[in-house]
Amino acid sequence: MPKIFFVKNSNVIEVAQDANLMEALTEAEIPVASSCGGNGVCTKCLVKVIEGRENLSPENDLEQDMRDIHGYERNQRMSCQAHVCGDIKIDADYW
Numbered sequence: 001m002p003k004i005f006f007v008k009n010s011n012v013i014e015v016a017q018d019a020n021l022m023e024a025l026t027e028a029e030i031p032v033a034s035s036c037g038g039n040g041v042c043t044k045c046l047v048k049v050i051e052g053r054e055n056l057s058p059e060n061d062l063e064q065d066m067r068d069i070h071g072y073e074r075n076q077r078m079s080c081q082a083h084v085c086g087d088i089k090i091d092a093d094y095w
């Protein structure tokens, strides 16, 4: 099962293969900013992927559109659209 590691603490979350990243974080009681409830339009759920970018699902059309519109950093992913396929290490400014 894939693991999620964090930059600012030693928590490790084990998640089901292909788990939705935002849902996995929320279920582990780690807060994720959102004003659209995971519908992919607010981009508040962005997280920085420090390690394991290749272990997240490829960006879907919606995420690519939002990246084109908002121009966020290459290592950021919309957690509500990304699925966890392997180990990753992530961070968010508000954690």
Ligand code: FES
Residues within 6 Å of the ligand: 033, 034, 035, 036, 037, 038, 039, 040, 041, 042, 043, 044, 045, 046, 078, 079, 080, 081
């Ligand atoms: S929760 Fe709004 S875009 Fe992800």
